[in-house]
Amino acid sequence: MTLDQLNALDRAAFTAQLGGIFEHSPWVAERAWPQRPFASLDALHAAMSAVVAQASSAEQFALIRAHPELAGKAALRGELTDDSRREQHGAGLDQCSAEEYARLHQLNSDYSTKFGFPFIIAVRGHDRSSIIAQMAARLGNTRAAELAEALRQIERIAQIRLQAMTA
Template sequence: MRLATINALDRDAFVALLGGIFEHSPWVAAASWQARPFASVDALHAAMVAAVDRQGEARQLELLRAHPVLAGKAAIRGELTDDSAQEQAGAGLDRCSPEEFARLQALNAAYNAKFGFPFIVAVKGLDRAGIVQQFATRLEHDPATEFRQALAQVAKIARLRPTGLIEP
């Protein structure tokens, strides 16, 4: 859909179209609708990130917790959103060996125990080894640093998602 058409959408249609860009968080699209018209996809993304930034830590934590665990139970049961399933498959997470899967499960558990939300990384361009490296590095962060890093990764994921959805 062309950006000019998106700019002309009413709030409900806008949220229906863009509500999935931030995982299970259509409130981000709803909160950014009022910033229309957007001059570019970058401007739309900036408005959505600003909507997240305006929220308190509790709402931001809800956003982080809305993300699936990498190679987790939702993936095994086929319950990921289409975007998440494609992203995880692109990184090879759907083809883990039993040993890799066990390692990711242990890292997920350690990360969630330390930070209280799932490990979030924009997996585009990463392979399984790169994801494990990210886990190891980020497990060393203090909670405040990692909270900011996780939000930055959410923003990066959201920037990549509408690529096929919005025409210039």
């Protein structure tokens, strides 16, 4: 779909089309809709990111928690969104060895226990090893630092998804 086509959509269609850009959070697209027409894809992404930045802490936390664990239970059960499945596949997370799955499971558990939400990373440009290394390193961060990093990573994921949708 082109940017011109997105700009021409009514609120319901716009929200339906872009509702998955921010994982399971169509409210982001819905709140960005009134700012149409967007001059560029970057402007659309900036508007959606601003919606997230202006959201309540509870809404931001819900957005973060809407993301699945990497190579987690939802992935193993085949319950990921199409975007998440493609992203995790692209990073090779569906091809982990038994040892890698065990390490990811332990890191996911440690991360969730410490921070109260799943580890989030835009996996493009990463492989299993670099993702595992990032998870281990970020466990040393504070909760506030990780909340901010999770939101940065979510914005990056949204940017990648928007580019793919309009390519």
